[in-house]
Amino acid sequence: MEKICAEGLTFFGKTNRLISHELKNIFAIISETLGLLDELMELSGRGTALTPERLRSMSDSIIEEVERANTVIRCMNTFAHSVDEFISEVDLGEITFLMIQLLKLNPISKTVMIEYLKGEPCKIYTSPFFLGNLLYHTFHFALSAVAPEKYIKISIHVDSPRVEVDIFGIAPDSPKSFPTPPEELLVKTLGAEIWFDRSAGRVQVVLPQKMAGGPAAALLVK
Amino acid sequence: MKLLLVDDEEKFVSRLAERLELRGFEADWATTYEEALAKVRAEKYDIAVLDVKMPSMSGIDLKNRIEKMTTGIKFIFVTGHGSEQDYDAVCREAVCCIIKPFKIETLIEKIEQALQI
Numbered sequence: 001m002e003k004i005c006a007e008g009l010t011f012f013g014k015t016n017r018l019i020s021h022e023l024k025n026i027f028a029i030i031s032e033t034l035g036l037l038d039e040l041m042e043l044s045g046r047g048t049a050l051t052p053e054r055l056r057s058m059s060d061s062i063i064e065e066v067e068r069a070n071t072v073i074r075c076m077n078t079f080a081h082s083v084d085e086f087i088s089e090v091d092l093g094e095i096t097f098l099m100i101q102l103l104k105l106n107p108i109s110k111t112v113m114i115e116y117l118k119g120e121p122c123k124i125y126t127s128p129f130f131l132g133n134l135l136y137h138t139f140h141f142a143l144s145a146v147a148p149e150k151y152i153k154i155s156i157h158v159d160s161p162r163v164e165v166d167i168f169g170i171a172p173d174s175p176k177s178f179p180t181p182p183e184e185l186l187v188k189t190l191g192a193e194i195w196f197d198r199s200a201g202r203v204q205v206v207l208p209q210k211m212a213g214g215p216a217a218a219l220l221v222k
Numbered sequence: 223m224k225l226l227l228v229d230d231e232e233k234f235v236s237r238l239a240e241r242l243e244l245r246g247f248e249a250d251w252a253t254t255y256e257e258a259l260a261k262v263r264a265e266k267y268d269i270a271v272l273d274v275k276m277p278s279m280s281g282i283d284l285k286n287r288i289e290k291m292t293t294g295i296k297f298i299f300v301t302g303h304g305s306e307q308d309y310d311a312v313c314r315e316a317v318c319c320i321i322k323p324f325k326i327e328t329l330i331e332k333i334e335q336a337l338q339i
Contacts, residue, residue, distance in 0.1 A: 017303075021275065024302035025231050028322035032237040035326060039244055061233055110230060110277035 004130070004189050007182055011133045018105040019076050026069045033058050033065075075101045082128040087211065090131065092122040092156055092163055099135040100154065108143050117155040122163055126190055126211040134186040135165065138194070138205055141183075142167045145174035147201055161209050170201040178203065224265065225333070227251040228258040228284065229273035229300065234322075241326050247333075255279040255287070262288050267295055269333055274301040274319075296336040298329070 037058050044050035078098055100116055103109050124131075142152050152169040179187065179194050187194050193206040225247055229235040232253050239249040250265065252258040255278060262270075270288060272281035279287075285297050299319035313319050318332045 021302040024322045025234065028302070028324075029231060029234045029237075031323040032234050032241065036237045036241050039241060043244075065233075107230070107275050107277040 003185055007185055008129060008133065011136065015079060015102060015136075018102065019072060022072050022105045023069060026065045026072070029065050030062055033061050071101075072105070079132070082132055086129070087125070087127050089123050089125050090128045092124050092131075092165070092207070093118050095128060095132050096135060096154065096156060096165060099132050099139060103136060103139050103143065106140070106143075108140065112143050112146050112150045112152055114139075114143075115151070115153045117153065119156045120158070122156055122158055124163055124207060124209050124211075126207065130186055130189050131207070134183065134190060134192065134205065137183050137186065138165075138167060138179075138203055141176065141178045142170050142203060145170045145176045145178070147171040158209075163207050163209055165205040165207070167203045167205075168201060170198075170203065172199050172201050174198075223247055223269070223333075223337070224267045225249045226258065226261055226265075226267045226270045228255070228270065228276070228281070229253065230276045231273075235273075238326070238329075242330075245326075245330065255284050258284060259287060259291070262291055262295075266292070269296045269298060269336055271298045271300060271329070271333075274299050274303065296339065298332050298336055300324075 037055075040048075040050050040054065075098060079102065082095075097116060097118070100114055104114070139152070139154070146152060147169055148171065149169065152167060154168075155166050157164045157166065178196050183194060186192075191208050191211050195204040195206065196202075197204075225239075225242060227235050227239050227242075227249060228251070229238075230253050235251040235253060239251040242249040250261055250267075252261055255276065258270075258272075261267075270285070272284055274281040276284070281299055281301075285299075288295060288297075299313070300322055301319060302322045318335060320328055320332060
């Protein structure tokens, strides 16, 4: 029980670090853009032309960064709400999308194309926080072991009473082992399964549509 | 004095380079480690300002690669990490490091300090 709580806190901390790092990058871009704008305006006061196109490009860039920050903060807020109800009905597609968004803050994802094929809405009854944690770990593994094409495809399938999250694009010759103890712990907590077909470059996370009992349920304080 | 700025955030690094040029520095920039290594192969730099966290290769690994290719270059790290622990770990690897976002005067001060060592 302590192990899964520790894993949860580690994940929370890691996510916070990623978000704060991204926000600092955004602030740095805004700060440099405003600094440059200030200097160009000063130069224009001394006769060096500052064209409307240059001004427009810099103001557009500030708007883009504010939008980027807003997206990050929306993700942070959604993620923070994943612990509101420890076990609840969740949209698997939404949690998958959120974890992909969080993963995109990690430098590891910057050189990989991630395609997410969102299927029909798929509600499951589980622990949203630990589900997110397991998906994040799995997607992170896929990115760290990606095939030379640098393309990861993620999709969801319903096979009642189970649902599957499929991840394709892993290098068959990757030396990385998976699942490792943290994923095994999360799998056990959620009553899930993980299948890694190394030769096909595919990982499948299989989840029950309705998690019954299990370690995550025992964490609920009544 | 010739500077090489490396950061995967293109808008950040290109604008920082332009601001440094306005102050009389010669500043090249790169957004990937491959580009950075190619520039180091082609030019002689006095100082490299490296982002710590980049895709494919960390700033610390990039510093080690650059050191094998050239001599006399000083390093300054730029990081978005805010914790003291992270900051200390990075500082052990460079003359100094600064946390994003920063004032350009702070970077210039660090450049001057680095050149005196």
